[in-house]
Amino acid sequence: MLIYTLKRLGLAILVALAVSMLSFTLLHLSGDPASAIAGESATDADIAAIRAFYGFDRPLIVQYADWLFSAVRGDFGESYYFQLPVAQLIGDRLSITMTLGICGISFAILTAVPLGVAAAVRPNSIIDRVALFISVMGQAMPSFWFGLVLVVIFSIKFRLLPPSGTDGWQNFVMPTVVLGYYAMPAIMRLTRAGMLDVLSADYVRTARAKGASEMRVMFKHALRNAIIPVVSLSAVQMGFMLGGSIVVESIFALHGAGYLAWESIGRNDLPTVQALILIFALFYIVFTFLSDLLNAWLDPRMRVG
Numbered sequence: 001m002l003i004y005t006l007k008r009l010g011l012a013i014l015v016a017l018a019v020s021m022l023s024f025t026l027l028h029l030s031g032d033p034a035s036a037i038a039g040e041s042a043t044d045a046d047i048a049a050i051r052a053f054y055g056f057d058r059p060l061i062v063q064y065a066d067w068l069f070s071a072v073r074g075d076f077g078e079s080y081y082f083q084l085p086v087a088q089l090i091g092d093r094l095s096i097t098m099t100l101g102i103c104g105i106s107f108a109i110l111t112a113v114p115l116g117v118a119a120a121v122r123p124n125s126i127i128d129r130v131a132l133f134i135s136v137m138g139q140a141m142p143s144f145w146f147g148l149v150l151v152v153i154f155s156i157k158f159r160l161l162p163p164s165g166t167d168g169w170q171n172f173v174m175p176t177v178v179l180g181y182y183a184m185p186a187i188m189r190l191t192r193a194g195m196l197d198v199l200s201a202d203y204v205r206t207a208r209a210k211g212a213s214e215m216r217v218m219f220k221h222a223l224r225n226a227i228i229p230v231v232s233l234s235a236v237q238m239g240f241m242l243g244g245s246i247v248v249e250s251i252f253a254l255h256g257a258g259y260l261a262w263e264s265i266g267r268n269d270l271p272t273v274q275a276l277i278l279i280f281a282l283f284y285i286v287f288t289f290l291s292d293l294l295n296a297w298l299d300p301r302m303r304v305g
Helices: 002-029 033-038 044-054 060-072 086-121 126-140 143-157 169-199 202-209 214-226 228-243 245-252 257-266 270-298
Strands: none
Touching: 002 060, 002 270, 033 044, 060 270, 086 126, 086 169, 086 214, 086 228, 086 245, 086 257, 086 270, 126 169, 143 169, 143 245, 169 214, 169 228, 169 245, 202 214, 214 228, 228 245, 228 270, 245 257, 257 270
């Protein structure tokens, strides 16, 4: 188990380095950052001065090495647009994204797991067909379109929920539904498949033969074992949702890390964009790493060594 953990940790570090290097290179090759900072009315002398001031005239590998060593210490530089330390800027916004992500994955689990269980208990029934319909719609419907539909219905037509802002819990209702609906199909399908396999297992038939109630069989014996891969999938989905919050936060004007990424991309704020890409990638890497450890711990063959 220890050797497996060290291998997965080393792979996670390599993935993080690869993501940081690739994103840094693409951002700096997409255009001249000095020209973007200087503006359209700047002269060649102004651009050259800015290029020398920020070190853009150095080799790209040297710029990346300096950024990486600073980032390891928690220093992501200073925002070109906001004129604030990037770490402070992201820290002020990250709580909103984390709140949205936790609410989204909670909504997905609390909705998808009961539907998956009900669909497995009564296969080919109306409940199973409704669960399948919800799953297909969740995969086919773009999140930005779904968010706009909710705004039109609940904010403009019925005026039940605020369309934007972070003033109270009401502001997070529609973003939570939109973000959670993205993760529902995979969790629901995995729950249904796991329950179908477990319900036909020998120990479930034995529990029923011993006179255990259907509720006890369902939740203590069947769901307890079927939910294990769902927990692992939910951890991975949490990483996806935090990284995918950019669209949802932009639609509902939630000024979190995702909305900050949208602002920074539009303003060519390279230090902020680079730091956000790394942080979003780390979210996914960390949750995937924890998911792998959970699977390994649950597998008796991996506990030796």
